[in-house]
Amino acid sequence: MPTKNATSESVGFTAAERAAMKGRAAELRAEGKAGAKRADGLQAVLDSIAKMAPEDQVLAGRVHAxxxxxxxxLWPKTWYGMPAYADDDGKIVFCFKNAGKFNSRYSTLEFQDAAHLDDGEIWPVSYALEKWSPAVEKRVAELVTAAIS
Structure with a gap:
């Protein structure tokens, strides 16, 4: 469970969550070259999230989870310094673009060409994220599922 502040909003990963993710990265490294590459990508994503403003950390952390x-x-990796997720061919499927990096009003979840979201002749590829909620989590999971199908 993420840590809480006085307003009961999540502010990042707990020490136990960080330790679990680092443990998983170590397991991946032990699997060999492909595992090491995945572990390095995971660590880069976690480092990228850790450098974000607290409100962006919450969203990026929940997206990652x-x-x-x-x-x-999907392989976690950074893309232009942003948390991103790639398919087995190494193509970026989507990334998390945090508001603080671009001085934007909101963070976005941005899908790339490798995402399978095509729907006719026009479809959205970028979604604004302002707050995390169960409804947002459900929609993100649906989009990710569609993108990799």
């Missing part, structure tokens, strides 16, 4: 649960086959 949702992606990890929904699509464990």
């Amino acid at each position: 949702t992606v990890t649960a929904t699509a464990p086959g």
Whole structure:
């Protein structure tokens, strides 16, 4: 469970969550070259999230947790310094673009060409994220599932 502040909003990963993720990175490194590459990507994503403003950390952390649960086959890595997730071919499927990096009003979840979201002749590829809620988590999981299908 993420840590809480006085307003009961999440402010990042707990020490136990960070330790679990670092432990998983060590397991991946032990699997060999492909595992080491995945572990290095995971560590880069965690480092990227740790450098964000607290409100961006909350969103990025929850996106990361949702992606990890929904699509464990995607490879975490950074893309232009942003947390991103790639398919087995190394193509970026989507990334988390934090508001603080671009002085934006909101963070976005941005899908790339490798995402399978095509729907006719026009479809959205970028979604604004202002707050995390169970409804947002459900929608992100649906989008990630569709993107990798």
